[in-house]
Amino acid sequence: MTTVGTPPPAWQRWVPDASAAVAALALGVLEVRSVLPDEHAAAYVVVLAVAAGVGLSRALPAAALGAAWFAGAVQVTAGVGAMTVEVLLAVVAFGCARWGSAVTVWLSGLSMPLGALIAVLWLDSNLVYRALDLIGVRLLAQTAYRGGDWRIPASLLIFALLATPWLLGLALRFLDRARRSRDSQVVAEAERDQAEEIARLREDQARLARDVHDVVGHSLAVILAQAESAQYLPEADTEALRRTMANIATSARTSLQDVRQVLSSPDGRPAASGQHGDLDALVEGVRASGHEVVSTEVGAPRPLPPELEVVAFRVLQEMLTNAIRHGRRDEPVLVERHWEGELRLEVRNVVGDQAGPGAPDGARDLETRPLASVDLAELRAQATAGHGLEGMRRRLEAVGGRLDVRRREEPGGATFTATAWVPLRAVR
Template structure:
């Protein structure tokens, strides 16, 4: 036998034992009567057995037993007081309809019993010894049998009403307890959800902080190393000692500035404002020029002071654009850098791609707050850097476009960024 089957069988033990007890007493009492009362005995036993599991069916069986008494003129057994178990079961475990019907059944049954007692006290109830003695005593003392019979009906009402009310009380108590337990569980679940949400937010914050730190370090170190590398390569062709010293001094200056930038990035917390190197965007252009790359810088419109957040984004984006131009562009052609102030800041950097970079597969796309656009091609020099620029720009409502073009001077790579600076003055 499986564990589930054994558990189901044990659940029937309490009512099974009570039904067996009722069956034994009912058979013993029925054997003293002349009438064949086996339908009553079986019906009463089934009603007690089903009082908890199928209280509606138990109530129906009780009414069938009552009808058998009327139709077959069967005497009432004393053990039939066990219908109190059914009254309790209907109120405690029955559905709402069963509870209502069982409650209405009590006065109906008592009314019918009282009417039968008044009409013929020695009919259905003639075998109840206590009732016969009460009626005989009432007649002897002149109290009237009717009063005794009505009193008996009232006692019967209590026999049914008391367990029914007790069942309602237990039902209400258990529901209140269940509701309290569920409310406590709901509160615990809510508290757990709050904790998990806070943990998830903290994890997301830490990951975002880690990603921000990685982007900043990538931009600073990548740009500085590209500039230093370009300066070191140009130093190989310097024959004049004085110029060589100047070049090495420029390399040292670039390294110190890079170290300062890295320290500033690593020591800046999320709540602290990030500052860029003095000189702003012009300092980036000057740094690339010092590495030996020719940079043609153009600024159109009236420059506007930027909020710290936008200033950092513009600085890092231009830094990454120039880094890609140094790493992947030809040294014998100028890097074109344009800044347009037309209600928004548009930064564009264009360079001719080296021949050894043309075979590198690239995916280009217009990127903005809504995600990737429809511009797709090949030829992106640094996917990680472009992704970093995209994240920075989308965070402030900007957008990015990167693409490769075939021009008479050679294949060119163009990166264009837009920053919403309207109303920032």
């Protein structure tokens, strides 16, 4: 018993071919015994060759063509008369055209007119008459019997008997090839659609990861800075401590709202009142964390389309996050916004190795701690995360913008400047 989808055994695939060969052999033997009793040996060889050609026509078309030519050669050399069983050579012609190789198809096509010519040149007219009479073509038989010019109609008849199944097999061959081509095209289109869907899902996953990274990274950096600054407040200044704790709670609450908005919004845009107000809120959030921020705005702010609004917000957010994490606490963060021609966002900070004035070594951030105290797994995770600067660059390039990041050695210390250009397009 075979399961669904399992090909049948080889012997089962040969059963139809073997049955056809046995039937051809039985018909041929019956004809020889009843019609050609004096030509037993050679006639049986011809019948056996025809039966072999019929049986091999599907599985081995080239061998079937060879068997047909062998039957013709024995018939001509031994002088065996034409037999009705030779009509089954049409099965060989069909098999060569349907399942044979390109060489077999060409050879079988050339064999048909050549075989018809040999038949009419070598066979006796009485033999032809008898064969025509056996297959019921009385008009041609009478022409041959009366001594007329029988060769032309006989050759055309033989050619037609072989060419008709050969052309049918060739037509089915091309139809099958066209069907396979269509199936391959359907499979290729399905694979292409699947690849596009996978690429879209990966892009959505990367966008979601960038958005969550930007929101959580910025909020945690602000919260961390506020918590660290609280360590240096005078113990008696409980009001300042309350303000710091309130700022931490506000930052955490805002971060939670932004994360929920990112997960529920298709474009990942945080819930805010407006683009210009969002950028100001980012700057004020950094000020509330204890960092001094000097903000400069040149030109009149302009409303942006939603996609550019999101890019400007996320890019400035990441710039300020990097300034908090890498910059000196006792040096101001310089923020510039230029609205002339295109929106240019620039954040500049002094790079240092301390978290604040007089802060102990243990209060340094991950990127500013000595290498001996930095966990290598954390560094490796940050290097392979694919967010941060690379995320900003991808966001900007997606809308036709660009990013420039530079580190300069200056007398007051090393500075880190990040500049982003966002193209300005009118709101529709």
